[in-house]
Amino acid sequence: MLVVVLPGNIFSMKFFYTVLLGVCSAGVFGQGIIDEIAESEAPKSEPVTATFKSTRLLHGHTVEMTKPNALDFRIAHRFGDMATPGTNVHTLFGLYSAADIAFTFDYGINKDLSVGLGWNKGTVYRESWFGNVKYKVLKQTKDFKIPLTITLLAQGAVTGVKRQNSLPSSLEYLPKWYNRFSYTVQAMIAVKATDWLSIQLTPSFVWRNFVTSNDKNGLFVLGLSARAKVSKRCAIVFEYFQPITRNNATFRQYFPMLRGIKNAGYYAPLNLGFEIETGGHVFQINLTNTAGLLEQDYLAYNPNSWAQGQFRLGFCIARTFQFGKGINPWTGRYKKKVREEKKAKDS
Amino acid sequence: MKAFLSFVLSATALFCAAQDVAYSSTNGKVHFYSKTPLEDIEAITQKAIFVVYAGSRKVQAKIPMNTFQFSQKLMQEHFNENYVESDKFPYAIFNGTIEENIDLAKDGEYDITIKGTFDLHGVKQERVIKGKLTVKNGEPALGSAAFDVKLADHKIKIPKAVFLNIAEVIKIDLEFTLAKYIPKK
Known part of the structure; x- marks a missing residue:
């Protein structure tokens, strides 16, 4: 206003600017302190959280770890074929049969290391009792200084199937005791590209101590998984595993469907799912051509083809029990006694 | 004359600042x-930042x-990912002024009323918060407050499946110890 009254006057301009400066410095300076502190207190580079929502996406493992001191118990189920010629209302389109059922227990030793135990029914490679160790070696940061998260998995299994003494061509012939063992090693390499899109590459190697005569013991597989959030709690998830090791026999060929090979023997697992997260649970409704739930089973032996209607519904229920000093594992919160002690200490 | 006036005024402004x-804290x-x-x-959390201005009685808070x-x-993961969305809104911010005309250089424990805006989850709300401020050795030393936050006020949605597990109104209590702010060079 002073400027309007005395335009062009050098003193008035100075006057105006000094007052302005005085007022501004008080205001700007005042706001500045807390932002300055916040900036200096903020951690320089933070690891990303929740690249995926769960330790497993559909069939395969993700880079996510079981939380420290938490026991993650899950029951996974895959129903029978939905659209093969034999399926009708009498099988309720596969819902009356169980392709595979798996029970797993995973325990987080610390935030980068977890161990798992479990057993599953299996489809081709049946009745496995398995254990695994999972270790997170690299964590992606929010500023992409470290652009990737890498987790390694080593898994061993022993099959409990009854020996088929009279069938040398069977996978269950198992002449020696050590024929029952099989192993998988995987490296999960993931990037949370944006807050709604995560992508993972999974180079895997599967070794089975006993295979049929037209097969090889070792098999390289490359997996590609992705998760796209469609809303805050819902996401579309996708998985594909391409076997790399070629075989001269009729089965395990590259892209049999595209090349028009019928009865290719084994097909690449291609899985789609819809993920809904509610509080402590992640519900997945999935549609897959994959029946097995153990790596040694579904990576090496997936006899189901989408083109032949051999896809199925599946689900997984998981429950986490949080252990720790003074924590009630059923509710995951501090025990009443501990809370009261804390409160007494505070006041 | 004008020069003198400008000097006085600017000096006052600077002096006030x-x-x-x-x-x-x-x-x-x-x-x-x-x-x-x-x-x-x-x-x-034990990492909340508080600033109290002794002259203007302004109170600011930034809670990571x-x-x-x-x-x-x-x-904890769900809290950050789904409820407060801490990647998008990393801080809860409060900007307010102590209503009572108290001298923050005089020792004593004061009941205070702070009026200001509370910004949580990107939604600003005008709030009046009751608290306590202790002045020791002529400097504000301790502060505490307790208030309620209605989640719906800040557009924090609770899904129907967990509706019964999370209260609509969250009780908050806080306390902090103050020390003179020394800017880092």
Whole structure:
């Protein structure tokens, strides 16, 4: 206003600017302190959280770890074929049969290391009792200084199937005791590209101590998984595993469907799912051509083809029990006694 | 004359700014509690930042949301990812002024009323918060307050499936110790 009254006057301009400066410095300076502190207190580079929502996406493992001191118990189920010629209302389109059922227990030793135990029914490679160790070696940061998260998995299994003494061509012939063992090693390499899109590459190697005569013991597989959030709690998830090791026999060929090979023997697992997260649970409704739930089973032996209607519904229920000093594992919160002690200490 | 006036005014302004000494805390404690018949949820952070200006009686707070610690880490992840969205809104911010005309250089424990805006989850709300401020050795030293936050006020949605597990109104209590702010060079 002073400027309007005395335009062009050098003193008035100075006057105006000094007052302005005085007022501004008080205001700007005042706001500045807390932002300055916040900036200096903020951690320089933070690891990303929740690249995926769960330790497993559909069939395969993700880079996510079981939380420290938490026991993650899950029951996974895959129903029978939905659209093969034999399926009708009498099988309720596969819902009356169980392709595979798996029970797993995973325990987080610390935030980068977890161990798992479990057993599953299996489809081709049946009745496995398995254990695994999972270790997170690299964590992606929010500023992409470290652009990737890498987790390694080593898994061993022993099959409990009854020996088929009279069938040398069977996978269950198992002449020696050590024929029952099989192993998988995987490296999960993931990037949370944006807050709604995560992508993972999974180079895997599967070794089975006993295979049929037209097969090889070792098999390289490359997996590609992705998760796209469609809303805050819902996401579309996708998985594909391409076997790399070629075989001269009729089965395990590259892209049999595209090349028009019928009865290719084994097909690449291609899985789609819809993920809904509610509080402590992640519900997945999935549609897959994959029946097995153990790596040694579904990576090496997936006899189901989408083109032949051999896809199925599946689900997984998981429950986490949080252990720790003074924590009630059923509710995951501090025990009443501990809370009261804390409160007494505070006041 | 004008030069003199300008000098006086600017000097006053600068003097006021200089007198407005800031007292800050970088390890303020903020605790929240959600109580329902089904589940009690609570979390605490010790990394809240508070600034109190002795001259203008302004109070500011910045609470880094991803520093809240839960007993259940999965719950902590959900809190950050789904409820407060701490990647998008990293801080809860409060900007207010103490209503009472108290002298923050005079020792004593004062009951204070702070009026200001509370910004949580990107939604600003005008709030009047009751608290306590202790002045020791002529400097504000301790502060505490307790208030309630209605989640719906800040557009924090609770999905229907967990509606009964999370209270609609969250109880918050906080306390902090203040020290004179020394800018880092």
